[in-house]
Amino acid sequence: MKGYLWPAEAAATETAGGTLPRWEAIAVEAVGNVIEFWGFKRNQGRVWALLYLRDQALSAGEIERELGLSKGAVSMLLRDLERWGVIERVRSPGEAAWHYGAETDLMKMVSLVLEQREAAFLARIREDFSEAQRLAHAAGDVAKARLERLDRMATLAEQTDRAVRAFLKTARLDVGGMFSALRERVAARRS
Amino acid sequence: MKGYLWPAEAAATETAGGTLPRWEAIAVEAVGNVIEFWGFKRNQGRVWALLYLRDQALSAGEIERELGLSKGAVSMLLRDLERWGVIERVRSPGEAAWHYGAETDLMKMVSLVLEQREAAFLARIREDFSEAQRLAHAAGDVAKARLERLDRMATLAEQTDRAVRAFLKTARLDVGGMFSALRERVAARRS
DNA sequence: GGTGAAGTTCAAGAGGTCTTGAACTATATG
């Protein structure tokens, strides 16, 4: 949630090496912003958006040029996206280089990754609260009212858990309804 | 989502000037981590947690000492928390200094602020997508398949919107059910 | 109104994350 005050015009024109049509540039930036909102890297969103909008596989070199990124950055971003199953690496006929194509909706990736993160994160927090409760009760000299507050505080983690699950359910419903045809291919491919 | 690999022991002992009982330190850090997960500052969570757990109003100086923060930082953090309505500033009898107390659940703040952020943010993204769609159609030379992909992409913002609303609803339900008694006082006070 | 303590502000700096680019590895082709 850093950048929601950027000027749309600037974002659209400054960004690339220059070859992107304006409408494409705007869309690519918009996806970058949404994806950053969800705690991913802006450039992961931009790369996916470019591949998805082009409706054909591009080489790493083309992505570099279109988005003004370095070779190293593109390599790492593509790996992330591939690991999450939202782009596909294809060997094109005459070419030596791999090409990369996007077929799947990004929300799949968002909900998948958020679910993993959330699981590890909240498990840890819960342990911490349990430990704190154990110690506080053992101490003996802690006022009852404060112990109660500690108990209530521990529900913070549980509330967060429930809220995240509610979000994930919504996200998956939406994606499932709208993109079911596209998803099958990738669901089969994954793992 | 940076820090879910910190060692609980370290977090509990290193942090403060040293006066915090261990159970309190652990709980304070845990709240700091949850709040950071939601895109707030870790120290906002730590300050709120300390005040809430103490069950009495503390002065800025005490907070500084207990959490090992600077005067300036405490001043700004308290202002944020007060603006969000999760702490209260009270003038104590004999003392010259203000004291600060926490009565409300933090999830209230999380859902309130997220709602504001989300509204501004997604309105902007939607505009961007509209603009991109307008330009792409005007261009004329864009393949139909690509225009369709752009349309689908625009639903990203709408899906995000719906998912965030689902979360906010859940969060508010939880808080409402569990802390209704505490909430009234502050609801009346706000604005 | 003067005094001292509390509170606020903000430029400079600390602390993190993300990107770069050069060295390195893998792969296709003649």
Next chain:
DNA sequence: CATATAGTTCAAGACCTCTTGAACTTCACC
């Protein structure tokens, strides 16, 4: 097998947010 091109890795540094601390303002009390 040699060569060229693609792809990967990671230390150095760019970038950006958060904290600090000193100067400044406000406030209560005498």
